[in-house]
Amino acid sequence: MSGTSESLPKVLALTRAGANAQARRILDSLPASTQAAELLLKGRLLKDSALALSGSQRRAALREAVRWYRAAAASDGTYPLINAASLSLLAGEPGQAAAYAREVLASLEANPDEPETPYWLAATRAEALLLLDREAEARAALAEAVALAPRAWEDHASTLRQFALILAEQGRDAAWLDAHRPPRSLHFAGHMSFDARVARRAHLEDRIAAILDEEKVHFGYGALAAGADIIVAEALVARGAELHAVLPGGPEAFAAVSVDPFGRGWRRRYDALLARAETVRTVRPAAAPPDAEMVALGDEVAMGAAALNARRLESEAVRLLVAPEERPSPAAGPWRERRLAAPRETAPAPPLMPAPHARHALLAVAVAPGAEVEARLAAAAASIAAGPPPRLGPWFTGREILLAYAAPAEAARAALALAAREEAVGGHYGIADPIADPFAAAPRIVGDPAALAAGAAASAPAGVVCVTADFAAALAAAGETGLRTELVGELAAAPGEEPVELYAIMAVWTG
Numbered sequence: 162m163s164g165t166s167e168s169l170p171k172v173l174a175l176t177r178a179g180a181n182a183q184a185r186r187i188l189d190s191l192p193a194s195t196q197a198a199e200l201l202l203k204g205r206l207l208k209d210s211a212l213a214l215s216g217s218q219r220r221a222a223l224r225e226a227v228r229w230y231r232a233a234a235a236s237d238g239t240y241p242l243i244n245a246a247s248l249s250l251l252a253g254e255p256g257q258a259a260a261y262a263r264e265v266l267a268s269l270e271a272n273p274d275e276p277e278t279p280y281w282l283a284a285t286r287a288e289a290l291l292l293l294d295r296e297a298e299a300r301a302a303l304a305e306a307v308a309l310a311p312r313a314w315e316d317h318a319s320t321l322r323q324f325a326l327i328l329a330e331q332g333r334d335a336a337w338l339d340a341h342r343p344p345r346s347l348h349f350a351g352h353m354s355f356d357a358r359v360a361r362r363a364h365l366e367d368r369i370a371a372i373l374d375e376e377k378v379h380f381g382y383g384a385l386a387a388g389a390d391i392i393v394a395e396a397l398v399a400r401g402a403e404l405h406a407v408l409p410g411g412p413e414a415f416a417a418v419s420v421d422p423f424g425r426g427w428r429r430r431y432d433a434l435l436a437r438a439e440t441v442r443t444v445r446p447a448a449a450p451p452d453a454e455m456v457a458l459g460d461e462v463a464m465g466a467a468a469l470n471a472r473r474l475e476s477e478a479v480r481l482l483v484a485p486e487e488r489p490s491p492a493a494g495p496w497r498e499r500r501l502a503a504p505r506e507t508a509p510a511p512p513l514m515p516a517p518h519a520r521h522a523l524l525a526v527a528v529a530p531g532a533e534v535e536a537r538l539a540a541a542a543a544s545i546a547a548g549p550p551p552r553l554g555p556w557f558t559g560r561e562i563l564l565a566y567a568a569p570a571e572a573a574r575a576a577l578a579l580a581a582r583e584e585a586v587g588g589h590y591g592i593a594d595p596i597a598d599p600f601a602a603a604p605r606i607v608g609d610p611a612a613l614a615a616g617a618a619a620s621a622p623a624g625v626v627c628v629t630a631d632f633a634a635a636l637a638a639a640g641e642t643g644l645r646t647e648l649v650g651e652l653a654a655a656p657g658e659e660p661v662e663l664y665a666i667m668a669v670w671t672g
Contacts, residue, residue, distance in 0.1 A: 197233045200233035211226055224254070231261075242261055242265050246262045246292050263289075279310065283303075284316070287302035290302055314344070314476075317475070320341075342475060344379030344402075345479050347397070347481055348383055349381060350463075351393065352388055353389070353390075353423065354505035355387070365501070368501055369392065373396060384456075385431050386415075387427035393481060403439040405442065406438045409451035410451045411443040418450050418513070444591070444631065446592055453512070453513040455592060456513060462631050465636065467496070468640075472637070477496065479498070482498060482501070485504060519594060524614060525615040527586075528541075528562060537584075547578070552565050554603075560615070561618055570641050572588055586621060587626075589617065591631050593606045627663045627666075628665075630663075647664060649663055649664060
């Protein structure tokens with residue numbers, strides 16, 4: 162394998178993580194190539210880098226991306242050509258975009274058996290028509306594409322993102338794209354004061370089903386406590402939606418506190434839902450009986466997971482809360498909230514244990530041993546001091562700098578400032594209880610949370626911020642619009658535990 166072939170996957174990984182400057186340095190050092198796969202990867206890098214810029218810099222970078230896609234089209238057909246066409250429009254060259262779009266249509270006509278999915282072929286035709294200002298035909302072609310693969314939601318999302326860019330550049334209304342958006346993602350929660358002797362509640366179940374229909378829900382995220390949680394989860398499963406259970410402490414620890422005390426009937430329903438769930442996610446600390454702080458963390462992670470899924474699919478997130486009485490819905494979070502009143506059928510559940518735990522957003526900055534360690538520590542200290550004050554730290558373990566913030570958004574911005582100095586930064590959000598360190602005369606966080614943050618930092622290239630899925634979810638739950646996250650890999654887990662997903666954090670240009 163050539164050095165170029167070995168380096169390009171690293172270039173793509175850096176691009177996906179937002180480390181465009183590093184990716185570009187590697188790209189510029191590579192020898193010229195005529196291999197279509199390598200040309201496409203160069204085009205992809207330049208496209209992603211360009212879309213993070215603005216003004217004349219953005220257009221110049223897009224023109225360079227067009228050059229690589231056009232070169233790849235000489236041997237790889239329609240895919241690079243439609244990218245060259247759309248990027249030409251975004252680069253301010255509508256005439257060239259139209260010429261390439263006509264080539265795309267001619268190629269699709271001449272090669273009807275091109276080895277691509279029927280969805281992709283129809284969507285590509287729709288994109289070419291849109292670039293030629295034939296919007297009515299483009300709308301019909303996109304509808305045809307979606308009908309050919311109605312559940313190919315990630316493909317639909319990619320098309321919607323591309324069409325939105327084109328329509329914005331053309332100054333056209335993009336509202337018609339909404340008809341093709343994938344189904345919505347739901348976060349659900351509610352009270353536990355339901356009589357275990359009543360198996361079904363037709364009125365409540367009908368209202369829940371009606372909301373799921375109205376909101377076009379296909380993805381549900383929440384806990385499975387006895388009562389409203391289980392009733393909503395059963396409604397999701399009944400309609401064929403994906404159920405994603407988010408359980409503080411894990412299935413058994415959660416059931417011991419939030420299911421078993423309410424009777425065997427609820428436990429049977431709980432077990433049946435676990436068996437049908439698309440995913441079952443343990444919110445750490447694992448195997449710990451959930452207290453109030455852990456339940457609040459689980460709810461935060463579930464809310465964020467729903468929002469992340471909606472963003473990934475270019476769709477929307479909605480929250481369903483089943484409460485004992487009607488109350489106004491607060492305008493908070495990246496979704497619309499729906500409320501259902503369901504009166505208590507039994508006495509309220511006893512309160513959870515007082516919360517001895519605390520949530521922290523923990524950062525780790527990897528520091529490899531070497532002659533420049535002291536200078537790097539001093540530079541990192543200056544960067545940290547210039548940002549929001551941490552709740553705890555920083556302190557140096559000999560391998561990484563650790564510090565903790567109260568809110569994930571504060572930690573994320575501090576992490577991005579450190580990454581701008583070419584540091585590798587990791588993060589984790591969750592229950593992280595400090596201990597009093599008598600040797601440093603200051604509190605520190607140790608154990609699993611510190612290890613997760615340090616592991617994420619060890620997995621991050623220099624200049625990149627990698628955080629755990631719980632950190633990414635908490636950012637999404639807070640409705641942060643100036644930051645975005647992208648799944649980039651996994652952190653190997655301890656024996657008997659599942660791998661931990663890692664997300665890169667990037668700033669969003671809003672100019």
